[in-house]
Amino acid sequence: MTLALFAAFAALLVGCSLMVILHRNPVASALFLVLAFCSLAGLYLLLHAEFVAMVQVIVYAGAIMVLFLFVIMYLNLRHDVEQGIAVAVRRGAGWILGILLLAETVAFFKGRWAEGPVSAPDLAPVAGNTQAIGQVLYTRYLFPFEITSVLLLVAMVGAVVIAKGRGPGLHPAAPAADAAADAKAAAPDHAGGEA
Amino acid sequence: MAAFWHDPNVRMVFWALVKILVILQAMLGVVSYMIYAERKIAGHMQARVGPNRVGPLGLFQPIADVAKLFFKEEFIPDGANKVIFHIAPMLAVIPALIVFSVVPFGPQDALRVTDLNVGLLLFLAMSSIGVYAIVLGGWSSNNKYALLGGLRSSAQMISYELPMGLSCIPVILLAGSLSLVEIVRMQEHWWFVATPFGLLAFAIFMITALAETNRAPFDLPEAEAELVAGFHTEYSSMKFGLFFLGEFANVISISCIAVTLFLGGWNGPWLPDAFKFVWFFLKLAALLFFFIWVRWTYPRLRYDQLMNLGWKVLLPLALANVLVTAIVVWWRAQG
Amino acid sequence: MMHDIPLAWMLALSATVFVIGVVGVLVRRNALVIFMSIELMLNAGNLAFVAFSRALGSLDGQVFVFFVMTVAAAEVAVGLAIIVNVFRLKETIYVDEINLLKG
Numbered sequence: 001m002t003l004a005l006f007a008a009f010a011a012l013l014v015g016c017s018l019m020v021i022l023h024r025n026p027v028a029s030a031l032f033l034v035l036a037f038c039s040l041a042g043l044y045l046l047l048h049a050e051f052v053a054m055v056q057v058i059v060y061a062g063a064i065m066v067l068f069l070f071v072i073m074y075l076n077l078r079h080d081v082e083q084g085i086a087v088a089v090r091r092g093a094g095w096i097l098g099i100l101l102l103a104e105t106v107a108f109f110k111g112r113w114a115e116g117p118v119s120a121p122d123l124a125p126v127a128g129n130t131q132a133i134g135q136v137l138y139t140r141y142l143f144p145f146e147i148t149s150v151l152l153l154v155a156m157v158g159a160v161v162i163a164k165g166r167g168p169g170l171h172p173a174a175p176a177a178d179a180a181a182d183a184k185a186a187a188p189d190h191a192g193g194e195a
Numbered sequence: 196m197a198a199f200w201h202d203p204n205v206r207m208v209f210w211a212l213v214k215i216l217v218i219l220q221a222m223l224g225v226v227s228y229m230i231y232a233e234r235k236i237a238g239h240m241q242a243r244v245g246p247n248r249v250g251p252l253g254l255f256q257p258i259a260d261v262a263k264l265f266f267k268e269e270f271i272p273d274g275a276n277k278v279i280f281h282i283a284p285m286l287a288v289i290p291a292l293i294v295f296s297v298v299p300f301g302p303q304d305a306l307r308v309t310d311l312n313v314g315l316l317l318f319l320a321m322s323s324i325g326v327y328a329i330v331l332g333g334w335s336s337n338n339k340y341a342l343l344g345g346l347r348s349s350a351q352m353i354s355y356e357l358p359m360g361l362s363c364i365p366v367i368l369l370a371g372s373l374s375l376v377e378i379v380r381m382q383e384h385w386w387f388v389a390t391p392f393g394l395l396a397f398a399i400f401m402i403t404a405l406a407e408t409n410r411a412p413f414d415l416p417e418a419e420a421e422l423v424a425g426f427h428t429e430y431s432s433m434k435f436g437l438f439f440l441g442e443f444a445n446v447i448s449i450s451c452i453a454v455t456l457f458l459g460g461w462n463g464p465w466l467p468d469a470f471k472f473v474w475f476f477l478k479l480a481a482l483l484f485f486f487i488w489v490r491w492t493y494p495r496l497r498y499d500q501l502m503n504l505g506w507k508v509l510l511p512l513a514l515a516n517v518l519v520t521a522i523v524v525w526w527r528a529q530g
Numbered sequence: 531m532m533h534d535i536p537l538a539w540m541l542a543l544s545a546t547v548f549v550i551g552v553v554g555v556l557v558r559r560n561a562l563v564i565f566m567s568i569e570l571m572l573n574a575g576n577l578a579f580v581a582f583s584r585a586l587g588s589l590d591g592q593v594f595v596f597f598v599m600t601v602a603a604a605e606v607a608v609g610l611a612i613i614v615n616v617f618r619l620k621e622t623i624y625v626d627e628i629n630l631l632k633g
C-alpha cells in the first residue's frame with residue numbers, strides 16, 4: 001500500500017509541477033503549486049515526518065500561496081502573453097538545458113541506483129516525532145533558530161518598507177497588502193513555536 | 196474472500212469508510228437542522244415566529260429549502276473562469292469535513308475516525324486551506340463585488356489565523372501533546388477552560404472562530420449591504436448551497452475543536468463511559484447556539500476595526516497568554 | 531507501514547521536481563511564475579532533506595526543512611513586495627521588459 005501511495009503522490013507531484021510551469025494562467029499555476037505542496041505533504045507522511053507534513057500545508061499552502069494569489073489578483077493578471085521569436089528561442093534553450101540537467105542526474109544515479117539504503121530501523125517506533133523535533137530544534141539548533149527570528153523580522157520590516165514605497169511618484173500601498181505580508185513573515189515563526 | 200476480510204488493513208479501511216459515511220450523513224442532517232434552528236432563534240430574538248408552514252412547527256423546512264436549491268437555475272457568468280468557478284464551492288466544504296476525521300466524539304475507538312498524533316495541526320492546516328474557497332470563488336466570478344469580497348476575506352482569514360493558532364498553544368503546553376484524544380484525556384479532572392490562561396485562550400479562540408467562519412459580526416466578505424453578498428454574488432442553485440453548507444460545516448467543525456480543546460471533550464459527570472459522547476454533543480449544541488446568538492446580537496464591524504482587533508488586540512493578547520502559560524508550566528515542572 | 535520506499539526513488543523524484551523548477555525559471559517570463567518555480571526547487575530540496583533524515587535515522591534533516599521554509603517565507607514576503615512595486619513603476623511583470631539598469 002505504501003508503494004501505491006508513493007506512486008500516486010509522486011505522479012501527482014510531478015504532474016502538478018509540470019502544470020505550474022506550463023499553464024499560461026498565473027492563478028492556475030498557483031493552484032497547481034498548492035496541489036503539488038499538498039502531495040509533498042503526503043510524501044512527508046509516508047516518510048513518517050508528520051509534523052513537517054502539517055507545517056508544509058500550514059506554511060506553504062495556507063500562507064505563502066495565499067499571498068501569491070493575493071498579489072496575482074491585486075495586479076489583476078489574466079493570461080500570459082508569450083509570443084515572439086526571442087521568447088520562443090529562450091523557451092527552446094530552457095527546455096534543452098533542463099533535459100541536459102535531467103540527463104546528468106540520470107547518469108549520476110545510474111551507477112548507484114540499486115544500493116540506496118533502506119530506512120534506518122530504529123526511527124520507525126517514534127510515536128510522535130513532534131517532541132523529538134522540538135528537542136533537536138531547541139538544543140542543537142538553538143542558535144540558528146534564534147537567527148531565523150531575526151531573519152523574519154528583517155523580512156517583515158523590508159516588506160513593509162518596500163511595499164509602502166517612497167517618493168512622490170508612487171501611490172501608498174494598500175494596507176491589506178502590508179497586513180498580508182506581515183502574516184507571511186510571522187507564519188513560520190508561529191509554526192516553529194508549536195514544536 | 197474470508198482471508199481478504201481478515202486482513203487487518205482491509206478491515207481498517209472498511210471501518211474508516213463506514214465511519215466517514217456516518218459522519219457525512221450526520222453532518223448533513225445537523226447542518227440542515229442548524230439552519231432551521233438559526234431561523235427559528237433569529238425569529239424569536241426579533242419577536243416573530245420564524246418558519247412555521249412546512250410540517251409541524253416548520254420542522255420540514257430544511258427539506259423544502261434543499262429542494263428549492265436543487266431546482267434553481269444554474270448560472271455561470273460570462274467571462275468566468277469555469278473550472279475554478281466549479282472547484283471553489285467544493286473547496287468550501289472539503290476542509291471542514293476533513294477536520295471531523297480527527298475529532299474524538301467519545302472515549303471509545305469506534306467514536307472517532309482516527310487518532311492522529313498531529314491532530315491539532317491538521318485542524319490548523321485545514322482552517323488555513325479554507326481561505327481558497329472564498330478567494331477563488333470571488334476571483335473566478337469575474338465580478339468586482341465578488342472580487343472585493345474575496346480579497347477582503349483572504350486578508351481577514353490570514354489575520355485571524357495567527358491568533359487562532361496562538362490560542363491553541365496554551366492547550367498544547369498544558370496537555371503536552373498534539374493528539375486531540377490525548378488532550379481530552381488530560382482534561383479528565385479539570386477542563387482547560389477553567390484555568391485563567393485557558394479561559395483567555397478560549398475567548399480568543401471563539402472570537403477568531405467567528406472570524407474564520409465568516410459569521411457575523413465578522414461577515415465582511417459577504418456584507419450584503421455594501422458588497423451585494425460578496426464572494427458568492429454570482430453563485431446560484433446547489434453551488435450556492437455548497438457555500439452555505441461549507442459555512443455551517445465549518446461552524447460545526449470549529450465548535451467540535453473548541454469543545455475538544457477547552458471544554459473537556461467527552462468528559463462530564465454521572466454518565467457511564469458508554470454514554471460519555473452525550474456530553475460532547477451537549478457542549479457542541481451549546482457552542483452552536485452561541486454562534487447563532489452572537490450573529491443576531493452584534494452589528495457588523497467596520498473593516499479597519501476588524502484589522503485593529505485582529506492585529507493590535509488579539510495577537511498581542513494571545514502572545515502574552517502563550518508566554519504566561521509557558522512560564523507557569525515551566526515553574527510547575529521545576530517543582 | 532509494511533514497506534519502506536527506497537531512498538533512491540525519493541531522491542530521483544526530488545531531482546525531477548528540481549529540474550522542473552529550473553526549466554520553469556528558464557522558460558517563463560512572468561516574474562510570479564518564476565518565483566513559483568523557485569519555490570518548487572526549494573521544495574525539491576526539502577524532499578531530499580526529509581528522505582535523508584528518514585534514511586539516516588536522524589531528525590536533523592527535518593529541522594533543516596524548517597529553516598528552508600522560514601527562508602522561503604521571508605523571501606516571498608520581500609520578493610512579492612518588490613514585484614508589486616515594479617508593477618506599479620513599469621506596468622508589467624515580464625522579466626524581459628524590466629530592464630531598469632539599462633537606463
